[in-house]
Amino acid sequence: MTDTAPTDTTMAAIAEAVTAGRSGDPDGARTRLLALWEEITPTGDALHRCSLAHYLADLYPDAAQALIWDVRALDAAAALTDERAQNHHASLQVAGFYPSLHLNIADNLRRLGSFDAAREHVEAGRARVDALPDDEYGALLRRALVEVGEAVEQRSTEARPTAPTA
Structure with missing residues (x-):
């Protein structure tokens, strides 16, 4: 978050839940994120919806359940503007979200045996890798797409x- 941006309590709550999930409490994290989703609503702030759905998908080992949340994250990204994202953190560009979003959808579709649809999302993710930073995170996503x-x-x-739910 930038020094001039007000604290976004919803993003802070999402981050706390994600930290809990990564610290070994995926059930608790999932419960917290689902409760936040009820507050945000499916038509709420696009950054909140995109972030929450993206992280929540990783908490489901079942590919079908994860896919539902990954599609919600992709849909929310389509409604998200750079201005809104940069209001949260000055470095964010919505274009940089798409490789990861398409990667996750592709991986879930693949796990479900929908190989043609998975291939389309791999290609969509690869088409947007230029928006990724040239750092460890960008390299991680590029490798995962391969x-x-x-x-x-x-x-x-x-x-x-190497998948997040592994």
Whole structure:
């Protein structure tokens, strides 16, 4: 968050829940995020919806449940503006969200055996990698897109060992 931006209590609550999930309490994190979703509503702030749905998807080991939240995150990103994202943090660009969003959808579709649809999302993610930073995070996403693409071509439905829910 920038020094001049007011504290966004919803984003702070999302971050707290994500931290809990990554610290070994995925059920508690999922419960907290679902309660926040009820407050945000499906037509609420696009940054809140996109962030919450993106992180919540990672808390579901079941590909179908994760896919529902990943699609919600992608839909919210379409309604998100750079201005709104940068109001939260000056470095954010909505274009940089898309490679990860498409990657997650592709991976879930692949795990469900929908290889053609998965391939389309891998390609959509690859088409937007130029929006990623040239850092460790960008490299991680680029590698993951290659990994998922290879798994799609192999028609593998196995969970990736490097996936967030692994």
